[in-house]
Amino acid sequence: MTDDTPALIALDWGTSSLRAFAMTAQGRVIDTRASGHGVQHLPEPGLPGFEAAFAAICGTWLDRAPLPVVASGMVGSAQGWREVPYLPCPADLGALPHAAGRVTTAGGQDILIAPGLIHDPAGAPPDVMRGEEIQIAGAIAGHPDRQAGTTLILPGTHSKWARVEGGTVTGFETHMTGELFALLRTRSILGRLMSDAPLADTVRHAAFLDGVAEAARDGAGGLTHLLFGTRTLGLTGRLPAAALAEYCSGLLIGHEIVSALATRADGPLLLVGSPALCARYDRALTAIAGRGAEAIVENPAPAGLFRLACDAGLLTSESGDPI
Known part of the structure; x- marks a missing residue:
């Protein structure tokens, strides 16, 4: 009972x-x-x-x-x-x-x-989190393998990449990817051409991965130039208006992943957050690194x-x- x-x-x-x-x-x-x-x-x-x-x-x-x-x-x-x-x-x-x-x-x-x-860390601005430390604790609870050594990715308005070793958070970094995407879509010239019109999933996913691929080719630099391409691809008709937001999202998430992976050794990756957003990051990880996350953990706060x-x-x- x-x-x-x-x-x-x-x-x-x-x-x-x-x-x-x-x-x-x-x-x-x-x-x-x-x-x-x-x-x-x-x-x-x-x-x-x-x-x-x-x-x-x-x-x-x-x-x-x-x-x-x-x-x-x-x-x-x-x-x-x-x-x-x-x-x-x-x-x-x-x-x-x-x-x-x-x-x-x-x-x-x-x-x-x-x-x-x-x-x-010495020689760099400080980084902070509130609430994510509890999500990290919940995501690794009951999993000795995750506690031993894992990079946890918590996508969101301010995405966190945290390293856990021996049950200890050794360090982390924040990427303002979600907030930057929202600002670009609603408050910048890039958003003027974007549309919420229905779009086939195949086209939507392809536009997102095109953005990821462009970020991967560029490496960790040149993001501001690449972002303007969101506008020119729309102006020239190479991408439909309904796909521009997906392309822009791919650029930003791809750039985040390239930058974060550049400072991390090989090891398991764990995605923590909403399934839809984590699936987007998982597709980008697979495209850039050739491997996705070990698992996606939803709502580990309790x-x-x-x-x-x-x-x-x-x-x-x-x-x-x-x-």
């Missing part, structure tokens, strides 16, 4: 959205809720807004029984409920609870907030938050070892 008794509430609290998971003592998600009350879209300004958003999404769960609560993401940023300093790399993922912060609601509920990570709770001693021993 399955035990559906909730033992933990886990919050993935980002800039634009809030997701909440009720989990058993064994780490199984038994209920999921979501709202648009991210840290920049609270029901009211300031601390009362965080209180209201938390009560709205978790109140009925906590009315039934007291439960530990853990959170990750921008809720721990300077714009969040409480700013939690970053844990510097190399960062043992098991040490996240020791660097975590805490807030207590007006009703007396304690919330443990993950710290995020900072990578500050598993990462469960590990945070276990490592912090918030769950009893019956929960087992999350590693």
Whole structure:
């Protein structure tokens, strides 16, 4: 018989959205809720807004029984409920609870907030993440091979490439690929020729891979010149308007992959994120490197938050070892 008794509430609290998971003592998600009350879209300004958003999404769960609560993401940023300093790399993922912060609601509920990570290599600007460290922890939980040595790729608005060795994040880098694509499509001259008209999948995929191939031929330089080709291919009719966004996406993702792989030794690659976006990266990886990712992991945040709770001693021993 399955035990559906909730033992933990886990919050993935980002800039634009809030997701909440009720989990058993064994780490199984038994209920999921979501709202648009991210840290920049609270029901009211300031601390009362965080209180209201938390009560709205978790109140009925906590009315039934007291439960530990853990959170990750921008809720721990300077714009969040409480700013939690970053844990510097190399960062043992098991040490996240020791660097975590805490807030207590007006009703007396304690919330443990993950710290995020900072990578500050000599001679280069620092890099930071908030929330992705929990996704990384969840993606490698229960997989000793991934913990031993893996490069994790987390595509998105700000894509992350992180290296894990021995359960420790040794370093990472951010590529603003998603945000740059959105700006180019909506705010630049390149977007003026783009169309959302229906397009056959074969044509769409071919345009994307053409962009990837062009980025691979160019190497790590010349991106600004290549991007203008998105416009000229449309002006000359060599690509239909509905395929220009795909070509531009291929250029940007291809450039990201070429740049990131140039600083990484051979080893397994793991894609973490939405299946559609990860599939796009997987096609580009195969075209550039001749191999795709070892696996695609969707939504590992609950598993990462469960590990945070276990490592912090918030769950009893019956929960087992999350590693």
